[in-house]
Amino acid sequence: MNAWFRWFRGLSGPARWGIVGTILSALGLIVGIVGLIPAYSGSGQSSPAPAPPQPVALRAPEKAAPPDPKPAAAKGDAPTQQITGNDNIQIGSIKDVRDVTINPKPKMRTRTVLQNAGSNVALVLKEIDEDPKMLLEYATDEVKHLGFVPVGTEVRVLSEKRRSSKNPALVSYTKVELLEGEHKGQVGWASVSNVRSETVPE
Numbered sequence: 001m002n003a004w005f006r007w008f009r010g011l012s013g014p015a016r017w018g019i020v021g022t023i024l025s026a027l028g029l030i031v032g033i034v035g036l037i038p039a040y041s042g043s044g045q046s047s048p049a050p051a052p053p054q055p056v057a058l059r060a061p062e063k064a065a066p067p068d069p070k071p072a073a074a075k076g077d078a079p080t081q082q083i084t085g086n087d088n089i090q091i092g093s094i095k096d097v098r099d100v101t102i103n104p105k106p107k108m109r110t111r112t113v114l115q116n117a118g119s120n121v122a123l124v125l126k127e128i129d130e131d132p133k134m135l136l137e138y139a140t141d142e143v144k145h146l147g148f149v150p151v152g153t154e155v156r157v158l159s160e161k162r163r164s165s166k167n168p169a170l171v172s173y174t175k176v177e178l179l180e181g182e183h184k185g186q187v188g189w190a191s192v193s194n195v196r197s198e199t200v201p202e
Helices: 002-009 014-042
Strands: 081-086 101-104 110-113 121-127 145-152 154-163 172-178 187-191 195-201
Touching: 110 154, 121 172, 154 187
Parallel strands: 081 101
Antiparallel strands: 110 195, 121 145, 121 187, 154 172, 172 187
């Protein structure tokens, strides 16, 4: 060792600094290699094993609801369908319907009846003048009365008619046959304004 120091002292200044720099570089290299050893040793280790899977709770399958023992027709809250008239058409099946009521469309007919806007009876005369008066004038002449007939009484209109020559638009009568009520079968005269047609079921 003493010989090395004697050799080192015999070197020139630049040579000494060159040797010192070389030694320091070597030391730095050694220190770097030593620092890398833990990293290399750690890289060789295997990665930690994954955690075992957690058990999954198994659920029993849900049971289906038992079928309804009662048929739809036996339920009290089953709907009811009504079909009225001949124009109702059912295509396919009627599901969950307990009762189906089919009311056929009634046949209609036209009839003629007595009416009176101001009363529930209409005056029917058994005779009138050739040139008739207003009905109000006949109301006090009981000789010409057939009777006061309830409105709605069905009559048959006959062909004979009479109109006032002075006021034909207001004073006009038609001959009628009474088809029901107290005077059924009798023929008399009724003011045209007290006769109307209506449509009713047969």
